Amino acid sequence: xxxxxxxxxxxxxxxxxxxxxxxxxxxxxxxxxxxxxxxxxxxxxxxxxxxxxxxxxxxxxxxxxxxxxxxxxxxxxxxxxxxxxxxxxxxxxxxxxxxxxxxxxxxxxxxxxxxxxxxxxxxxxxxxxxxx
Amino acid sequence: xxxxxxxxxxxxxxxxxxxxxxxxxxxxxxxxxxxxxxxxxxxxxxxxxxxxxxxxxxxxxxxxxxxxxxxxxxxxxxxxxxxxxxxxxxxxxxxxxxxxxxxxxxxxxxxxxxxxxxxxxxxxxxxxxxxxxxxxxxxxxxxxxxxxxxxxxxxxxxxxxxxxxxxxxxxxxxxxxxxxxxxxxxxxxxxxxxxxxxxxxxxxxxxxxxxxxxxxxxxxxxxxxxxxxxxxxxxxxxxxxxxxxxxxxxxxxxxxxxxxxxxxxxxxxxxxxxxxxxxxxxxxxxxxxxxxxxxxxxxxxxxxxxxxxxxxxxxxxxxxxxxxxxxxxxxxxxxxxxxxxxxxxxxxxxxxxxxxxxxxxxxxx
Numbered sequence: 001x002x003x004x005x006x007x008x009x010x011x012x013x014x015x016x017x018x019x020x021x022x023x024x025x026x027x028x029x030x031x032x033x034x035x036x037x038x039x040x041x042x043x044x045x046x047x048x049x050x051x052x053x054x055x056x057x058x059x060x061x062x063x064x065x066x067x068x069x070x071x072x073x074x075x076x077x078x079x080x081x082x083x084x085x086x087x088x089x090x091x092x093x094x095x096x097x098x099x100x101x102x103x104x105x106x107x108x109x110x111x112x113x114x115x116x117x118x119x120x121x122x123x124x125x126x127x128x129x130x131x132x
Numbered sequence: 133x134x135x136x137x138x139x140x141x142x143x144x145x146x147x148x149x150x151x152x153x154x155x156x157x158x159x160x161x162x163x164x165x166x167x168x169x170x171x172x173x174x175x176x177x178x179x180x181x182x183x184x185x186x187x188x189x190x191x192x193x194x195x196x197x198x199x200x201x202x203x204x205x206x207x208x209x210x211x212x213x214x215x216x217x218x219x220x221x222x223x224x225x226x227x228x229x230x231x232x233x234x235x236x237x238x239x240x241x242x243x244x245x246x247x248x249x250x251x252x253x254x255x256x257x258x259x260x261x262x263x264x265x266x267x268x269x270x271x272x273x274x275x276x277x278x279x280x281x282x283x284x285x286x287x288x289x290x291x292x293x294x295x296x297x298x299x300x301x302x303x304x305x306x307x308x309x310x311x312x313x314x315x316x317x318x319x320x321x322x323x324x325x326x327x328x329x330x331x332x333x334x335x336x337x338x339x340x341x342x343x344x345x346x347x348x349x350x351x352x353x354x355x356x357x358x359x360x361x362x363x364x365x366x367x368x369x370x371x372x373x374x375x376x377x378x379x380x381x382x383x384x385x386x387x388x389x390x391x392x393x394x395x396x397x398x399x400x401x402x403x404x405x406x407x408x409x410x411x412x413x414x415x416x417x418x419x420x421x422x423x424x425x426x427x428x429x430x431x432x433x434x435x436x437x438x439x440x441x442x443x444x445x446x447x448x449x450x451x452x453x454x455x456x457x458x459x460x461x462x463x464x465x466x467x468x469x470x471x472x473x474x475x476x477x478x479x480x481x482x483x484x485x486x487x488x489x490x491x492x493x494x495x496x497x
Contacts, residue, residue, distance in 0.1 A: 036148045038163030043449055044425045046477075064427060066164045066449050067358055 002027065002124065003099050007117035009075040010126065014099070015107075015114060022076060022109040026063070028098045029127050034065045035095060041066045042091035047083040048105065054078060056116075060105065063091075075117060078107035136181030137273045137336040145354060152357055153245030155182035160356040165451045167359035168366075171322055172452050175279025176355035177343050180328065181336065183274055184247030186254070187266040189237040196261035197238050199400050200254065201231060202382060204392035208233035213301045213317055215390040218253055219402030223381045223409055226253055228372055228390070230319060232303055239315070241274075241328075243372050257401070273336035277343055277352070278326030278363075280494070285347040286327055289339075290316070295327070300495055309342045311335050321360060323367025323493040362448045365457060368419065368490025374430060374446040375417055375459055383409045384461070385417045386489065415442065416467040419487035420458040422475060426482050428458035433476045434466075434484070441466045441473060452492050459489065 002008075006016035012030035016023045035041040044064040054060050054074040061072040083105050087093050094102040118126060133156040142149060147158035158179065160167060170176050188197060197205040203216040213232050217225040227246035232239035242250045247269055254265050277286055283295050293306025293316060303317035308329060320326035331339055344352060361371070370376050375385050382391055383406055393407055422428060428447035433440055442462035450457040458475075466473060471486040 036160060038160075038166070040163045040165055043427060046426075046480075066362075066427075067159070069427075069429065 002120045004120045007075070007114040007119060008123035008126075009073065009117055011073040011075075013073060013075045015075040015117065017109070017112060017114065020108065021081065022078060022107045023103050024075060024105050024107060025098055025103045026072065026094065027123070027127075029130075030070075031094050031098050031102075034063060034068075034070055037095075039092040039095040042094065045088055045091060045104075047088065048080050050080050050082055052080045054080065054107070063094075072104065074107070076107065076114065077110040080105055081108050082106040134182070136179055137333045138179045138181060138340055141337055141340060142179065142354075147354070147356060150357070153182055153243065155244055157182055158354070158356040160358045161354050164356070164358035164362065165449060167353065167355045168362045168451050170351065170353050171279045171324060171355055171359065171363055173279070174351040174353075175277055175281040175285060175324075175326070175347060176353055176359070177340065177347070178276040178278065178355050178360060179336075179340070180274040180276055181333075182244035183269075184240075184242035184244060184250060185268045185272055185274065185330065186240040186242065186251065187237060187268055188240065188254075188263055189266065190261070190263040192261040192263050193236070193238050194233075196258060196263045197231065197240075198397055199261070200257050201229075202391040202400065202402065202406070203231065204394055204397045205231055205233065205238065206397070207392075207394075210235050211302055211304065213303055213319055215387070217376070217382050217387070217390055218250060219382070219406065220378075221401055221405060223383070223402045223405030224378050225372070225376050225380075225382060226250065226378070228370065228376060228382075228387075232315075232317065246372060271333055273331050273333050274328060275331065275336065275340060275343070276320055276322075276326060276328045277347075278320045278322040278324045278355075279352075280325055281347070281350040281352070282324075282326045285343065285350050285352055288346045289342055298327075309335070309339050311339070321367070321369055322363040323369070323490060323495060324363070325494060361446070362450065365446050365448050365459060366450055366452050366490065366492040368459075368493065370459075371446060380445075380461070381406060381409055384413050384415050413464065415461045416464055417445070417489065418460055418462055418467050418469075419489040419491055420444070420460050420473070420475070420484045421453070421487050421491075422456040422458070422482055422484040424482040425456075426475075426477050427456045428460070428475045428484070432458075434460055434462060435474045435476060435481065436466060436472075444475065450491065457487075457491055458484075462486065
């Protein structure tokens with residue numbers, strides 16, 4: 001079961017509220033799809049500048065694997081406060097710890113409510129429907 | 133989606149399967165870059181069952197193919213193989229292929245995604261030629277063993293044929309795993325020493341397993357299409373839909389070696405258009421390496437200052453060169469090796485440098 005302390009977007013980002021800050025990352029499923037379980041297949045991550053304002057659903061960066069490039073989408077609206085510089089040179093962190101050390105950006109959320117996003121159980125079902 | 137004889141074997145090996153040219157094919161069994169390294173250091177085994185295999189027989193087989201192919205088929209020595217293309221009258225290809233010259237017939241290997249189009253094209257132009265066009269694609273399979281240890285490994289399974297005697301782009305017939313008269317060619321899409329085997333569907337799984345078993349001590353592994361694409365790009369080999377397609381001709385792609393303008397070949401489809409392009413090409417296919425982390429992808433635009441000078445055909449992470457590589461069309465004044473350009477990533481520029489193709493080849497360099 002995936003962590004229940006956060007919400008999930010259909011584009012496979014997660015967002016967790018921590019005080020005044022929203023932490024955003026991508027799920028284990030997203031990492032698996034990108035890398036097919038081989039962390040060395042991830043080659044590049046393009047992250048936004050701090051201070052940029054994002055609308056919900058807006059592209060804020062890209063993750064590139066050996067095979068393809070995937071956009072990262074903001075699960076909520078808000079301002080980018082900080083990006084996780086550690087992952088730029090160590091993308092394997094995303095496979096090792098997608099829920100913690102593999103966070104991607106911190107945001108100042110426009111609203112604290114995370115309505116419209118899925119909880120862990122709903123995301124579980126959503127992912128199961130994607131597998132074939 | 134069509135499946136090769138090895139489909140269930142790939143699934144059992146844990147491969148990730150994707151759609152490719154209408155086929156459900158393994159893109160990778162392990163990490164793509166590790167698979168590419170495996171082929172460069174030991175040897176790797178590929179399922180090429182999806183590719184099209186067509187036997188053209190009949191008294192006009194050679195003359196017919198000289199009409200539809202770009203290269204000089206009648207001049208290919210028996211037992212040799214040449215790269216060729218089928219072009220439309222405008223000089224743009226409908227496919228590229230390998231032509232195997234036999235005493236009385238010709239064997240063709242074409243791309244999976246174009247097999248149906250190729251067959252329709254051959255039938256459309258056969259009038260007046262006494263030929264039999266035998267599409268063997270669905271009843272046969274094809275394996276490639278590529279890498280420096282491929283001769284040593286394959287030799288354990290082959291009798292009555294000395295692999296060392298099969299020269300580069302030559303073929304012979306031998307007994308493979310007890311199957312007599314098996315076509316063995318020294319060809320491949322990796323820039324490595326290697327072989328391709330042609331088998332009845334009923335024998336493909338057995339030979340695949342036998343090669344992996346014989347290659348255990350040599351670290352021979354199954355390799356997917358992901359690594360195959362990296363290896364062919366490193367080797368400077370074109371892929372239909374990238375370097376060549378319905379709007380990209382073989383001359384500007386640097387494939388002149390597969391195009392013959394010799395008078396003795398007679399007229400052939402596309403000759404006039406390609407002769408005009410050869411006299412006045414407007415762009416050139418070059419290699420690119422990037423000075424930065426991003427991988428150039430098909431369609432990425434190239435700039436010199438504010439001037440757009442070209443675009444990327446294929447891009448990859450190259451484990452062999454330890455940098456990101458691409459093939460690209462550029463204006464002629466940017467084609468010189470060492471030219472400094474920039475590749476555009478959605479508005480962000482990354483420096484890149486024009487390089488010679490191929491980036492790597494153990495067979496051609």
